[in-house]
Amino acid sequence: MRCGSSLLPWLLLLSLPLSVFCLQCTEPSPIFNFGDSNSDTGGLAAGLGYPINLPNGRTFFRRSTGRLSDGRLVIDFLCEYIAHHCHAKSNPFPCQSLNTSFLSAYLESLGSNFQNGANFAVVGSSTLPKFVPFALNIQILQFLHFKSRSLELVAAAGSRSFINEEGFQRALYMIDIGQNDLSNLFAKNLTYPQVVKRIPLVIAEIQSAVRALYDQGGRNFWIHNTGPLGCLPQKLWLVQSKAGDLDSVGCISSYNSAAKLFNAALLRLCQQMKSELKDATIVFADVYAIKYDIIANASKYGFSSPLMACCGYGGPPYNYNTRVTCGNPGAQACEDGAQSVSWDGIHFTEAANAIIAAKILSTDYSTPRTSFDFFCHR
Secondary structure (H helix, E strand, C coil): CCCCHHHHHHHHHHCCCHHHHCCCECCCCCEEEEECCCCCCCHHHHHHCCCCCCCCCCCCCCCCCCCCCCCCCHHHHHHHHHHHCECCCCCCCCCHHHCCCCCCECCCCCCCCCCCEEECCCCCCCCCCCCCCCCHHHHHHHHHHHHHHHHHHHHHHCCCCCCCHHHHHHCEEEEECCHHHHHHHHHCCCCHHHHHHHHHHHHHHHHHHHHHHHHCCCCEEEEECCCCHHHCHHHHHHCHHHHHHECCCCCEHHHHHHHHHHHHHHHHHHHHHHHHCCCCEEEEECHHHHHHHHHHCHHHHCCCCCCCCCEECCCCCCCCCCCCCCCCCCCEECCCHHHCCECCCCCECHHHHHHHHHHHHCCCCEECCCCHHHHHCC
């Protein structure tokens, strides 16, 4: 890795408009995240003992942490941003609301700190089918247990080591899910119309999750749409026979079209819920637009071969093979992940995640245009 590549995230943050930094968080406010591998900070490894080996984690953590990337995920950068802008006047432990900034996986029993919230996201999660580990509705049930137990401990001991009712009300609730729902539907060899027909069912599950959190007092929601599924090296390797279905960038048009229809429905849902849920702030972040721009204009961001995995097997054009995946025997990682968009054929490198986070923080991709730290101001 180039010596300067570790400075990239902060250089990107410094490039943000001054208005993004005008306010600092004035209240310690937790974050609760629900989703899949795009934001899993260790749930799969803790919950199922599934080994996620090096070179995962090599760039920043210098060890595997259960994240499917060479370093930090988008959620890590967003949490770091909040932590560095936390200044709680009444809090004797400044920035304690995001201690060391990273969210602990809910399923991680050792070394976790849940004062700053919890991460319920787990690799492979989807909205459907329900009641299977770790579907979105299961993650919501886990949160309900977490909240109930936290309030019990606060009531019993008056401990400030646990989140109280006010903390749950001030918290930010993030949802980043849907990619696996679309992926699973296409994997079943359903036709494009059949996939599209099922999108409302997925949207309904996200709506149900938001309503459940709202009924528990949650008022601050940040919802990511799904990325360009058809640009993932894994998908391109799996459906090479569909060469006629590629767009000008080299991505699978039908997969991306389904993702865009899903995203349009999700945006409509967010706008609908804004009018239905009194006092709720619901922000929709267009991650698809950010990711597609990075892939389509890779050289502008210092990347090369945006449709080829850094860590995988097989070499160009995709360096992916479902039988030899990153972290397993036979797979090899490129020397400098900072030059790659895709880490393992499905997930993004830390360098790409840093750009995605910086663009989210710019507010240019949020509807309504809202600063990410809106939830920690009074």
